[in-house]
Amino acid sequence: MSNEEMATLGAKRLTMQLDLTAQQEEKLKTFYLDQMESRRKLMEKSKKERDEIRQDRxxxxxxxxxxxxxILTExxxxxxxxxxxxxxxxxxxPMRERQN
Known part of the structure; x- marks a missing residue:
């Protein structure tokens, strides 16, 4: 599912559970999309940092x-x-094999 679809589904689910207005549902959908975008950016940042750390190492x-x-001879x-x-x-x- 796309982010748009997941946000819509989440907003609809809460709309039914909490009896939200159409305006609240739209705001909730926007809220979910913003949250997904923030998480995506954070994951990209984390991946870049991991890649940089791996390269440095x-x-x-x-x-x-x-x-x-x-220091050593050949x-x-x-x-x-x-x-x-x-x-x-x-x-x-695996740990099990190492002990044998």
Whole structure:
């Protein structure tokens, strides 16, 4: 359903329950549409912030990896990467499987 349809349905439902006037029903419909638009904007903002945080974290991880590469020998770094991969795979497994 579209936002318009949901707002209309919600307003009609309350109109029947509360015996609202046509004017009140229209105002309620507008109120619902405004609320939906506000929520949509908030969700978009949250998604953008999550994406930005994820990107920042990825960049930070790459920087940290480069620092580690300077500290460790090539063999040590390769082993560290293998340990990290094993750790990532362990996180994805359900808790039940990890304990076995």
């Amino acid at each position: 990825m960049e930070m991880n790459e920087d940290q990896k480069e620092e580690l590469r300077k 063999e040590q770094f390769t082993k560290w990467e293998q340990l990290q991969e094993k750790r990532r795979k362990g996180r994805k497994a």
